[in-house]
Amino acid sequence: xxxxxxxxxxPYAPKRGEAGQLAWVxxxxxxxxxxxxxxxxxxxxxIAWGEERPExxxxxxxxxxxxxxxxxxxxxxxxxxxxxxxFANRALWPMSHYFIGRATYQTSTWRTYVNxxxxxxxxxxxxxxTGDLIWVHDYQLALVPRLIREALPDARIGFFWHxxxxxxxxxxxxxxxxxxxEGLLGADLIGMHTDEYVAHFLSACRRVLGxxxxxxxxxxxxxxxxxxxxxxxxxxxxxEALAANPEVEEAADRIRRTLQTQILLGVDRLDxxxxxxxxxxxxxxxxxxxxxxxxRVTLLQIAVPSRERVESYRQLRAQVEGLVGRINGKHTxxxxxxxxxxxxxxxxEELVAHYRAADVxxxxxxxxGLNLVAKEFVASSRDGVLILSRFAGAxxxxxxxxxxxxxxxxxxxxxxxxxxRMPLDEKKARLQRLRERLRQSDLHAWAEGFLRELAGx
Ligand code: ADQ
Numbered sequence: 449x450x451x452x453x454x455x456x457x458x459p460y461a462p463k464r465g466e467a468g469q470l471a472w473v474x475x476x477x478x479x480x481x482x483x484x485x486x487x488x489x490x491x492x493x494x495i496a497w498g499e500e501r502p503e504x505x506x507x508x509x510x511x512x513x514x515x516x517x518x519x520x521x522x523x524x525x526x527x528x529x530x531x532x533x534x535f536a537n538r539a540l541w542p543m544s545h546y547f548i549g550r551a552t553y554q555t556s557t558w559r560t561y562v563n564x565x566x567x568x569x570x571x572x573x574x575x576x577x578t579g580d581l582i583w584v585h586d587y588q589l590a591l592v593p594r595l596i597r598e599a600l601p602d603a604r605i606g607f608f609w610h611x612x613x614x615x616x617x618x619x620x621x622x623x624x625x626x627x628x629x630e631g632l633l634g635a636d637l638i639g640m641h642t643d644e645y646v647a648h649f650l651s652a653c654r655r656v657l658g659x660x661x662x663x664x665x666x667x668x669x670x671x672x673x674x675x676x677x678x679x680x681x682x683x684x685x686x687x688e689a690l691a692a693n694p695e696v697e698e699a700a701d702r703i704r705r706t707l708q709t710q711i712l713l714g715v716d717r718l719d720x721x722x723x724x725x726x727x728x729x730x731x732x733x734x735x736x737x738x739x740x741x742x743x744r745v746t747l748l749q750i751a752v753p754s755r756e757r758v759e760s761y762r763q764l765r766a767q768v769e770g771l772v773g774r775i776n777g778k779h780t781x782x783x784x785x786x787x788x789x790x791x792x793x794x795x796x797e798e799l800v801a802h803y804r805a806a807d808v809x810x811x812x813x814x815x816x817g818l819n820l821v822a823k824e825f826v827a828s829s830r831d832g833v834l835i836l837s838r839f840a841g842a843x844x845x846x847x848x849x850x851x852x853x854x855x856x857x858x859x860x861x862x863x864x865x866x867x868x869r870m871p872l873d874e875k876k877a878r879l880q881r882l883r884e885r886l887r888q889s890d891l892h893a894w895a896e897g898f899l900r901e902l903a904g905x
Contacts, residue, residue, distance in 0.1 A: 449490060456497055456588040456589060471511065532588065534560065536587060594634030606636065620652075691800055691829075709746045713806035726814070732775045747788070753792065816841060837851070837852060
């Protein structure tokens, strides 16, 4: 039994070596880490947007010891603009994160979304052999399950929705609410990160479609789909091993020696859902209220550039840079600056060195499907404290974190004080309990568990 994975992003990206040869390098991110081993075991096909040039249509991976085929769909400039930036990232992304004020619903981008989803579905149908499992990922491809189902009525199709599923009142603002639900209900098994998202989804099926639901099952047009909460994990052992690596430890020491203060850390894609301006404001309020903390604490914010073609992301970048400048201008004393800002993606070793060096990790999204950074910190830290937004899906699984409301600047400033004053024993005990829970369901268990459930449905 083979596996067909359908996702927007490709698992390996082509890189030209100095001699002009083409190397396929695994993409960083949970999906490649989770599904590449599964595909290597079972064989099959991964279908994705071939974002990186050159225009290679198909390639067998991994290079040198191929186990499965990557089919790379070429999208035109207009398709990328309307399907990816337009509909997925200007309509579905803000709506699902409760930012309806930022959502733009346009018929033209919706049409392109439908057409591009059709192309992904067609590629999956062409690759399918009887008995294969099909696993489709995320909000860019919500229509794909139904489009495949029309061609392959008996195929086993799974879908994972990686972002929040909002309350029905918000979801219904989408002019194509029915179409989206019907697209997803082409799947036999639909996974989300939390029970709350599942409950919202079931409610949308009832209220928007008038579908019948019983427990976690939706009945619609003579078919049944099961909707389950299965939060994604991380590769706990990989992070633990990296954290214990002497070179990473040395890098962490260097970060501490350079700053010479306690370290608060933020690591995020630069996205308006991640609450970075609110975090900076809270740190500013904290320094106003506790002048004794000056020179003793630094906020290190690492932000990865993201979706820069979308205007609101460019505005956010300017806003964050303005805030960093204002706070540093206001509080800087004797060679100490309160905020250090890094605007780039960093290699995993460097990321773990930062997790390891941090006294307090600030994960304070306004809304987040799950949030892997929180889990990566827990697996890497020795005695740090995690401050976690109650609006991150991961909050359900991480109750020993200091949970905060990221909109409450005063509350966030208080949590900072509590974290910085927490006794060592308590910090270690909390981390220990958090880490035990992470170990119970790591990334590979997540992927295997979902596929097993899909095969059994
Ligand atoms: P994202 O919104 O991208 O994911 P997150 O879960 O935090 O959010 O994953 C980000 C990943 O990027 C982490 O693995 C992190 O290590 C990495 N990263 C962040 N900043 C970095 C930097 N400066 N340099 C290098 N790497 C960096 C979406 C949803 C989430 C959900 C995941 C998985 O929005 O809610 O948890 O998918 O389902």
